[in-house]
Amino acid sequence: MHQKTTARIILIIGLCILACTADVLAATDGSNDTESPVLGITGINAVNFPNVITYVTVNTPEGREGSLSVDDFQVFENGDLMEITSVQFPDASSRTKLDLAILFDETGSMSEEIADMKARVNELTNAIDSVNIDSRYMLISFRDSLTVRQGWTSDPSLIKQAVDSLQADGGDDAPEVNLDAIEAALSSGFRPDAQHMILDITDSMTHYRGDGTEFSQFTIPETTSHLLQNGTSYILVGPSSVSGGFNVHTDKKEIVKALGGSGLFIDIHGDEFSTILDRIQSIITHTYTISYFTPRMYGDDQKITLEVRVGADSATGLFTVQKDRVFSPGPEVTSGTSGIQAQQQPPDVDDISMYGTSVVDITGINGVNFPYIMTYVTVNSTAGKNGALRQEDFQVYEDDELMNITSFAFSDRSTTSKLDLAILFDDTGSMSDEINETKEKVMELTESIALAGIDCRYALISFKDTVTINQEWTSDPLVIQQAVAGLHASEGFDAPEVNLDAIEAALEMGFRSDAQHMIIDITDDLTHYRGDGTSFSQFTIAETAENLLNNGTSFILVGPTIVSGAFNEQNDKRELVKALGGSGLFIDIHGDEFSTILNNIQGIITHTYTLGYYSPKQTADGSKRTVRVVVPPHEDSGQYTAIAR
16 A cells, blocks of 8 residues: 555545546646646436436636536537526535545555545535535445444534544455445435535455355446436545456446546545645535436436537536435445444335426326316426416326316416415424424415415324324414424334324315315324224224325325334335325435425425316216326326215
């Protein structure tokens, strides 16, 4: 192992923040810009597909200063020009987000690198903070097993303590479980709206599934695919040669190669790069965050080429889209004193409607005035979100028969729409942060609903092992704000909770027949159910799903994908979302900051198209009818029950 100076490690960590190409870095002194690439794609995030975010550095004076605007960029997807919806730069007016996972080979040969990390981690966090980046960090160390030294944290002191806990020793039986460390980071929960970045520091090869040992569960092609699906930039600080000899199964440079613009390799045995140390902060500020909505849908695992242009300069990268983005960590994952415990992963929930994964979303179907049917639709495109679509842009089918749309409205126009919104809140102790953020956000929610011209009533129900109606229906925003302010998260250490009974209590409160019926259910745990061995609940998921359908109620679950217990079809409310089809929507409570989740819900409510028609089959026979809404070429479907009222 060559001796490393502290200068080199701050370079490496700074590079991870940016993930620039080596050529871009070579020109950061500003004296030779024309001899190096102007553009570099440092990452592509499509986890909120069809919203796609790409991270770009521009190595010109204007680019480094952040003076470029949306008009200076062009984005092409598979050769087709996209409409950019926003361009952000990390300055005082626009705070960008970064989730940085550091993976560290903790074998004995890495002792010098650990010493340098301990010396320089404060400079890293200070540099990030100084350019207004909202950053989270995590640290995973590995030998032949993994240790989560620190789960996601925004606190620089915690990541420093985690780095201080590193001890380089052992590891005489290289390779190490490097692929499994990457997978553990991917399964830890990156924020959907942040840049996803993994910095992998090692001087050895990796184990892989099928190498004649039981150490690893993964292969390089699998991990590469998962990095692409998760929109994660990958920076490998590794060896260019090893004593054992590389092959395509053990050499992680193969991952960098396959990732295109989202992968970067730095030779751990290379130069000091000391000339760049004074430029780290300016390098960080090169990153532009560019967002757009793709008008296309793709098959699972299809690789999509993205090209960004500024003038005559361009850069390209790849991303993929897949519905199931839950990755399982490798074996023998242990937790350090500051770490997170391995948790139960959810079972497959096929065909679940997840927010942000489709262009057209049916958010509710109301058949309580049968045979008159109201369906509520959001269209996740620029024109759709701006309310620019017209009645002729929609097609509505009932049981595959084209319907005649008789009423049409968008929620932020002069036409007043009606909404009855019941908020259900798990107020056990683990929800304290969410309750605090809800108190801050509920005023914004009510104000945006009022600005959209929506005639809204609100109700609030909290639950632990019992149900409390905190506020009956009210049209007064001040009253619902006071009710939310009265929430206090406490107790509830005997999960699950009586979530199904809270839903049923909301249904019993009496929704207006001419309003959209909506329940927002906020929880981080499983639900009790009748027959679970306790007397807490009176209902099952199948019964509650039927009652929601009969009442024409949209159900938005803000819930967990990971719990300390075990999911099954009777306690996992995502099964409820699945049973409701288009009238159910799932948002991962651990997938984002809770304030952003509330903003998403606000957008769903205030950007809704209401389509009305009369069913041609007007017999109230209790049958389930399928409604399909098409905004060519995209569509969604859901069900209602033809029951007389």
